[in-house]
Amino acid sequence: MAESGKVHLGLTAVIAIALGGILFIGMGRANIYHQTSANHILTMAECMACHSEDSMRPVSVCLDEHCLYTNDHPVMRSYPPPRKAQKFAPAAEILQAGCVLENGKVTCLSCHNLTKPPPHLIKDGDDLCYICHKYLRSDP
Structure with a gap:
């Protein structure tokens, strides 16, 4: 037994x-x-093919003016924002840092590099924000 x-x-x-x-x-x-396979993705539409609200792995996407910046960022917005260019790094500078702009607009790949480990961010912590938001830097 x-x-x-x-x-x-x-x-x-x-x-x-x-x-x-x-x-x-x-x-x-x-x-x-x-x-591996997804590192060729270059458009927001390709990201949303797997991460739409109805998918197994949905993500929060902000497409309007009232975003909660705690966990999502506005996307499909022109970069730099109209009438605010002086507060933001030049497009050439953010591209050099690894950001991707889709037709001059911020998308998922502006912050995410799919070849990096989860959460696939280009930079960690506030350094990610400082890539574009030069007015937040201690040495603007």
């Missing part, structure tokens, strides 16, 4: 490990995709 309990416990452990591995692989699949 004790032997049967050990077998049952061992089988349970094997199943738990297998399920954990499947979950880990499933979660990592998108990141592996981003770092």
